[in-house]
Amino acid sequence: MANISDSTLIKNTESIHIKNALVILVKTEWNATIVDELENGCIHSLHEHGVKTKTLVVPGAVEIPFAIQHYFNNAKKKTLPDAFIALGCVVKGDTPHFENVCNAVTIGIANLNTNLPVPTIFGVLTVNNEEQAKERIGGMHGHKGEEAALSAIKMILLSRQLKKQ
Numbered sequence: 001m002a003n004i005s006d007s008t009l010i011k012n013t014e015s016i017h018i019k020n021a022l023v024i025l026v027k028t029e030w031n032a033t034i035v036d037e038l039e040n041g042c043i044h045s046l047h048e049h050g051v052k053t054k055t056l057v058v059p060g061a062v063e064i065p066f067a068i069q070h071y072f073n074n075a076k077k078k079t080l081p082d083a084f085i086a087l088g089c090v091v092k093g094d095t096p097h098f099e100n101v102c103n104a105v106t107i108g109i110a111n112l113n114t115n116l117p118v119p120t121i122f123g124v125l126t127v128n129n130e131e132q133a134k135e136r137i138g139g140m141h142g143h144k145g146e147e148a149a150l151s152a153i154k155m156i157l158l159s160r161q162l163k164k165q
Contacts (some may be wrong), residue, residue, distance in 0.1 A: 020050065023085060061102075065111065082156045086123055
């Protein structure tokens, strides 16, 4: 099991401040209590580092990749984002639907990362029950919304650095 203590993601990030950055959050309506808390953590961390945000809402996790691709394709030059963050929570039920949804959103986001010139951060919880979800919004497994925000910040910085080469 992945544990935030095994990562250096959240270390030494206090001094990072990004100018002129926009991150688009795309969140689902399903499991709104959990997803809203993911969004709150994301926004708090991004704003703390000087990043502007905008949130789009989609019905479910499968719709996230479409919304990201469509937003990017139709954004004006001055509103092009520096990154996207996909936020959702898929809770396992009694049918194979869980696996199908998780696979679809994972593949969709992976495809966006290879096809768009900006990163898409995977902030979709795929959990067996609501307790596991709560452990990932400030519980024993950290706050996955805040972690997604830090991943976006680091990817924006990497992207800007690579463009200078």
